[in-house]
Amino acid sequence: MxxxxxxxxxxxxxxxxxxxxxxxxxxxxxxxxxxxxxxxxxxxxxxxxxxxxxxxxxxxxxxxxxxxxxxxxxxxxxxxxxxxxxxxxxxxxxxxxxxxxxxxxxxxxxxxxxxxxxxxxxxxxxxxxxxxxxxxxxxxxxxxxxxxxxxxxxxxxxxxxxxxxxxxxxxxxxxxxxxxxxxxxxxxxxxxxxxxxxxxxxxxxxxxxxxxxxxxxxxxxxxxxxxxxxxxxxxxxxxxxxxxxxxxxxxxxxxxxxxxxxxxxxxxxxxxxxxxxxxxxxxxxxxxxxxxxxxxxxxxxxxxxxxxxxxxxxxxxxxxxxxxxxxxxxxxxxxxxxxxxxxxxxxxxxxxxxxxxxxxxxxxxxxxxxxxxxxxxxxxxxLVNYTHLHTNQSIHKTSLLLDSEETVSYSLGKDPQGLLEFSLEWKVNATAVTSRHDFADLSLYFRGAEDDDEYLRLGYELNAAAFFLDRGNTEVDFVSENPFFNNKVTQNIETYKIAEDGLPILKVRGIIDRNLIELFFNDGSSTSTNLFFFSEENYIGAVDISSGVDDVYTILDFKVKQMSLK
Amino acid sequence: MxxxxxxxxxxxxxxxxxxxxxxxxxxxxxxxxxxxxxxxxxxxxxxxxxxxxxxxxxxxxxxxxxxxxxxxxxxxxxxxxxxxxxxxxxxxxxxxxxxxxxxxxxxxxxxxxxxxxxxxxxxxxxxxxxxxxxxxxxxxxxxxxxxxxxxxxxxxxxxxxxxxxxxxxxxxxxxxxxxxxxxxxxxxxxxxxxxxxxxxxxxxxxxxxxxxxxxxxxxxxxxxxxxxxxxxxxxxxxxxxxxxxxxxxxxxxxxxxxxxxxxxxxxxxxxxxxxxxxxxxxxxxxxxxxxxxxxxxxxxxxxxxxxxxxxxxxxxxxxxxxxxxxxxxxxxxxxxxxxxxxxxxxxxxxxxxxxxxxxxxxxxxxxxxxxxxxxxxxxxxxLVNYTHLHTNQSIHKTSLLLDSEETVSYSLGKDPQGLLEFSLEWKVNATAVTSRHDFADLSLYFRGAEDDDEYLRLGYELNAAAFFLDRGNTEVDFVSENPFFNNKVTQNIETYKIAEDGLPILKVRGIIDRNLIELFFNDGSSTSTNLFFFSEENYIGAVDISSGVDDVYTILDFKVKQMSLK
Structure with a gap:
């Protein structure tokens, strides 16, 4: 024809x-x-x-x-x-x-x-x-x-x-x-x-x-x-x-x-x-x-x-x-x-x-x-094919019980390019929460290498039973001034599995690429994809982990890879 | 029995x-x-x-x-x-x-x-x-x-x-x-x-x-x-x-x-x-x-x-x-x-x-x-019964064509108590938008009387066809620090009616009461109820109206009452 x-x-x-x-x-x-x-x-x-x-x-x-x-x-x-x-x-x-x-x-x-x-x-x-x-x-x-x-x-x-x-x-x-x-x-x-x-x-x-x-x-x-x-x-x-x-x-x-x-x-x-x-x-x-x-x-x-x-x-x-x-x-x-x-x-x-x-x-x-x-x-x-991805730095931590007095910080290496993959498995001991008034969070702060006042905060809070992402901590005017670009995105997530001691385990995997973060919860039963904006070339260079409560959260497995294109 | x-x-x-x-x-x-x-x-x-x-x-x-x-x-x-x-x-x-x-x-x-x-x-x-x-x-x-x-x-x-x-x-x-x-x-x-x-x-x-x-x-x-x-x-x-x-x-x-x-x-x-x-x-x-x-x-x-x-x-x-x-x-x-x-x-x-x-x-x-x-x-x-409500100050404006160079400001009177009712009807002339790159907003800023850096911004943007509320502009730590309290709430709203010149008219009515704002769109076809927090006793004392574009928005009718309890 x-x-x-x-x-x-x-x-x-x-x-x-x-x-x-x-x-x-x-x-x-x-x-x-x-x-x-x-x-x-x-x-x-x-x-x-x-x-x-x-x-x-x-x-x-x-x-x-x-x-x-x-x-x-x-x-x-x-x-x-x-x-x-x-x-x-x-x-x-x-x-x-x-x-x-x-x-x-x-x-x-x-x-x-x-x-x-x-x-x-x-x-x-x-x-x-x-x-x-x-x-x-x-x-x-x-x-x-x-x-x-x-x-x-x-x-x-x-x-x-x-x-x-x-x-x-x-x-x-x-x-x-x-x-x-x-x-x-x-x-x-x-x-x-x-x-x-x-x-x-x-x-x-x-x-x-x-x-x-x-x-x-x-x-x-x-x-x-x-x-x-x-x-x-x-x-x-x-x-x-x-x-x-x-x-x-x-x-x-x-x-x-x-x-x-x-x-x-x-x-x-x-x-x-x-x-x-x-x-x-x-x-x-x-x-x-x-x-x-x-x-x-x-x-x-x-x-x-x-x-x-x-x-x-x-x-x-x-x-x-x-x-x-x-x-x-x-x-x-x-x-x-x-x-x-x-x-x-x-x-x-x-x-x-x-x-x-x-x-x-x-x-x-x-x-x-x-x-x-x-x-x-x-x-x-x-689908993350690593053929053209080079890992510049990787971190792998296990068995870390958090308390409210200490922030654990990891550098993600020199000359970061803004491309990261991470996964986090954590266990929750709700009985360790002493007061319903406590804000019982586990928080990760992915901070800019050039300016660490710019950061993505993400984590989980026990009473809300929800994961959160705060993309609002940045100097970029658009983020504060555009009335549609809301800072915080949250969602309820279910238990991933039960540990041998009977406590619930949850899991998230994330890919951060310059101005985009994609989150996959519990092997992908739900996802959350969000833009974010830091000042130019202020790529993520470190991550801090902290909690507002004692002995509630155990990091079972935390991996981060800082990558670049081959 | x-x-x-x-x-x-x-x-x-x-x-x-x-x-x-x-x-x-x-x-x-x-x-x-x-x-x-x-x-x-x-x-x-x-x-x-x-x-x-x-x-x-x-x-x-x-x-x-x-x-x-x-x-x-x-x-x-x-x-x-x-x-x-x-x-x-x-x-x-x-x-x-x-x-x-x-x-x-x-x-x-x-x-x-x-x-x-x-x-x-x-x-x-x-x-x-x-x-x-x-x-x-x-x-x-x-x-x-x-x-x-x-x-x-x-x-x-x-x-x-x-x-x-x-x-x-x-x-x-x-x-x-x-x-x-x-x-x-x-x-x-x-x-x-x-x-x-x-x-x-x-x-x-x-x-x-x-x-x-x-x-x-x-x-x-x-x-x-x-x-x-x-x-x-x-x-x-x-x-x-x-x-x-x-x-x-x-x-x-x-x-x-x-x-x-x-x-x-x-x-x-x-x-x-x-x-x-x-x-x-x-x-x-x-x-x-x-x-x-x-x-x-x-x-x-x-x-x-x-x-x-x-x-x-x-x-x-x-x-x-x-x-x-x-x-x-x-x-x-x-x-x-x-x-x-x-x-x-x-x-x-x-x-x-x-x-x-x-x-x-x-x-x-x-x-x-x-x-x-x-x-x-x-x-x-x-249901707003005025038996026990006293109007301390009221504003009523009509026929106000906005341009991007001018902000129109109104005082809401002395000794405000944080209780306001307002209604706004506006007409939209989309043909006056000269570039799709423009952020074509109509914005109201309800500002604190004691500290006008604290404000609620609300309004409408033409390209998004949506109303927005930004409750994030405040010194209250909870607002920035709690990762679930997001700053911006937005929703698509439909045309209220068509003006004689063929242009769409939209409408919102709001009640603001100390730390709560309730919005009723187009006689109530949709609503939006949201908490907000200013510093103590910084009650709303003024409202500014502005637009990012020229000749797009006409305020047809804008009423505000600043009230207290009798």
């Missing part, structure tokens, strides 16, 4: 005025950075970035491709909006390939969408010259003020440039609020499935297709979760169940479970379907939020197992999560925009805005949110 | 050691306050207070009665825990009546519950000497480490003291996590209905009874909304629908509504049932959270109209909301604990902890959260 590329003379002129060449195929990499930019996270080489788009794995070249909403000539969003493109083999270091998809004209945007690999050429876009694993088809929203409709484009060179389907749109219902198609192959019904948002009606719509260009409506998934102003960026994924109980699931929990669905599945089912939904604005925490629902999908309808609302991440800066197509072993890998529409434009940075999260691997595992319940929850594990 | 009062010799001895006489019937009032204490909100005269309990209106004496979880001899929670008692005719000034209900022993708590007026003496607790409108029966949870079961008690003197039903418990399912009964008379089935939480199984259970002492299980309402660690303090209320569209409902919205239920009800139904649910910990914003679900109730089962999660209040400090029984005209009035378990013990105060919210009137009204949806939402209106 023949398809024509749009020609936009006006657009080319406008971009020339910014000195940008959209057809520039030179490769930039994130291995050269300014002082402000995360090292191990994807950031655009220049300009504005938001939602991840078109994520896929090329099995022919063993390469991950990440596209994203992109305005190369500005550090704020607006039209014309493009798809930018980066690729990676390790998901830590990224090569930049500039613009991949363009909108129809200067007043339009190539809004969010997804990519599938059309192995069997159901679309007819390909011939035998294109390897089955590189038959790349993008489905995305062509946006203007008067219309949002779904377009198809395909690549004949492995995703580096695209041809536009000449009979676009492939789906148009005469709406201005109809967007963000996520497409996948449903093996059981041998159909392509598209889920997208009829945004302001709080509906996710499901369509199916045999050929990626002709789409048939199947069902609505409506009024679930927090509604906010509108629904955006949905996703539907078949998530494997890990049957082995994680450490925190007790026999008591399993016996007393009240969720029959969870109990049944723990022994008989190898997957559940998970519907992912973004809302913006309207997060309870302000601005942008990602939630998910666990259920079943029969090729036509997604049926949630219950009416609960579950957070995909509890931090302020995690939005528009999307999964990669065609990942080996059917692993469910995905990435989110690590920012918030409430302040994403206004954060301190020079020539670019925003980064992605690390790529995460999703599984469903039973856990005990409290002693009487065992349920499935979504576990997220960050 | 005869019932015996518990006798607790050990408890009486313990309380004597604190110098407290639980039978002290002397009346204290909130009309005499220390400098830190809210003036127009219910606070305990001394000791710890949390959930409101047993709320009812005495039609015989035209008096509102509010009980609450109470530990009179401590400013932190713990056992033994009591019901405290206060009464009011204006819901602004309160008379204190000390302890109303006691637990069984020192290791127990008289945990949360409700009061009904048993007009027809279905319980048999009363004889003709007790006026029908004063046949007061309390249903509450008797808590210990090994059991939570439901107890009944009744009052023969209008709610000032109680007799304990001798055959307690009235409901016991051998659980340690089964609590907070809210009881009401269901006219249609002529039964008493109890809703309470099987907390750690994420179930609200519904029971019915003919006599308040024998209860029959009817149904579970399970796994709705945010689950958190556990469910607590449920409520089920028949909420009147106000059929007149509020100002923000446009014809476009009504025509394009996609929620058939809302559309049908707007013309044919005079009420819907609302299930209220508290979770703690586990709020997305940290700690304590109140959510609600709209639906139908047939005397046995509550059926939610959808699977959406809706916030009863968007602030940090609004928990365990409960409605009053027997309010005239079947109005749905209720009150919440205006604090958060994450830090309620630790806030600055001397001899007491926490206050209640103002009493709110709930209705269901259609609104437009976005241009394509019209739905019912819960509107909350604060």
């Amino acid at each position: 023949k398809a024509a590329t749009h020609v936009f003379a006006g657009l080319a002129v406008a971009l020339a005025a910014y000195g940008l060449d959209l057809n520039d195929t030179s490769v930039a990499s994130n291995r050269t950075h300014g002082p402000e930019r995360p090292l191990a996270h994807l950031t655009p080489s220049v300009g504005w970035m938001n939602d991840p788009n078109g994520l896929f794995y090329d099995n022919e070249t063993s390469t991950y491709h990440t596209y994203y909403q992109y305005k190369p000539n500005d550090t704020a969003p607006g039209v014309p909006l493009y798809w930018g493109h980066a690729s990676s083999e390790d998901l830590i270091t990224w090569d930049h390939h500039g613009v991949a998809l363009e909108p129809k004209d200067e007043q339009s945007g190539a809004f969010s969408g997804s990519i599938v690999v059309d192995y069997n050429n159901t679309s007819g876009f390909f011939d035998d010259s294109i390897l089955p694993g590189q038959r790349i088809v993008a489905l995305y929203t062509e946006h203007s003020n008067i219309s949002e409709s779904q377009f198809a484009a395909y690549s004949l060179n492995g995703g580096y440039s695209f041809e536009y389907y000449e009979q676009n749109p492939v789906l148009d219902i005469n709406s201005t609020q109809f967007r963000d198609p996520k497409v996948f192959w449903h093996e059981e019904t041998e159909r392509w499935i598209m889920v997208l948002a009829l945004s302001q009606q709080y509906k996710l719509q499901i369509y199916s297709s045999k050929n990626l260009t002709s789409w048939e409506f199947q069902s609505n998934f409506s009024h679930h979760g927090l509604l906010g102003y509108q629904y955006e960026c949905p996703g539907l994924a078949k998530v494997p169940i890990v049957h082995e109980s994680p450490s925190n699931v007790t026999l008591h929990g399993l016996n007393s479970t009240t969720n029959a669905t969870a109990q049944t599945n723990a022994t008989s089912v190898d997957h559940k379907w998970v519907m992912i939904l973004s809302i913006n604005p309207g997060a309870l925490t302000g601005g942008s939020f990602n939630q998910y629902f666990i259920g079943d999908f029969d090729g036509k309808t997604f049926t949630a197992q219950d009416s609960a609302t579950r957070a995909l991440d509890h931090g302020k800066d995690f939005y528009a999560f999307q999964t990669y197509s065609d990942v080996p072993n059917n692993d469910v890998l995905g990435i989110a925009w690590a920012s918030n529409w409430d302040y994403g434009v206004n954060v301190p940075a020079v020539d670019y805005r925003s980064s992605m999260s690390l790529v995460r691997n999703l599984t469903l595992r039973p856990y005990n949110p409290n002693p009487e319940t065992t349920e499935f929850t979504l576990y997220s594990e960050p | 005869k019932a015996a009062t518990h006798v607790f010799a050990g408890l009486a001895v313990a309380l004597a050691a604190y110098g407290l006489d639980l039978n002290d019937t002397s009346v204290a009032s909130n009309r005499t306050h220390g400098p830190e204490r809210p003036l127009a909100h219910l606070t305990p005269s001394v000791g710890w207070m949390n959930d409101p309990n047993g709320l009812f209106y005495d039609n015989e004496t035209s008096t509102y009665h509010t009980y609450y979880q109470y530990k009179p001899n401590d400013t932190a929670p713990g056992v033994p825990l009591y019901w405290g008692h206060a009464s009011s005719e204006d819901l602004i000034t309160w008379d204190h009546h000390g302890v109303a209900l006691e637990p069984k022993d020192e290791q127990s708590g008289a945990f949360s519950g409700s009061i009904v007026v048993d007009y027809n003496n279905t319980s048999g607790f009363f004889d003709d000497s007790i006026l029908p409108g004063q046949r007061i029966v309390a249903l509450y949870t008797e808590h210990s480490n090994i059991s939570e079961s439901q107890f009944a008690a009744y009052s023969l003197n209008g709610g000032y003291s109680f007799e304990y039903y001798e055959q307690n418990p009235v409901l016991d399912i051998n659980s340690t996590q089964f609590r907070d009964p809210k009881v009401f008379w269901h006219e249609e089935t002529e039964r008493w209905i109890m809703v309470l939480a099987l907390s750690q199984q994420y179930k609200l259970q519904i029971y019915s009874s003919k006599n308040l002492t024998s209860w029959e299980f009817q149904s579970n309402f399970s796994h709705h909304g945010l689950l958190g660690y556990q469910y607590e303090c449920p409520g089920l209320a028949k909420v009147p629908i106000v059929h007149e569209s509020p100002s923000n409902v446009t014809l476009h919205g009504l025509n394009s509504t996609t929620n058939a239920t809302a559309q049908t009800n707007a013309t044919s139904v005079d009420h819907k049932w609302v299930m209220i649910l508290s979770i703690n910990p586990g709020a997305l914003t940290g700690g304590s959270f109140n959510q609600y679900f709209i639906g139908d109730f047939d005397g046995k089962t509550f059926t939610a109209q959808d699977s959406a999660t809706r916030a009863l209040d968007h602030g940090k400090d609004f928990y365990a909301f409960q409605t009053y029984s027997d309010v005239p005209n079947n109005d749905v009035l209720g009150i919440a604990w205006a604090s958060n378990w994450d830090y309620g013990v630790n806030v600055p105060a001397v001899d007491y902890r926490s206050s209640m919210s103002l009493v709110r009137n709930l209705t269901l009204r259609p609104y437009n959260p976005n241009p394509e949806t019209t739905e019912f939402t819960l509107y909350s209106e604060p």
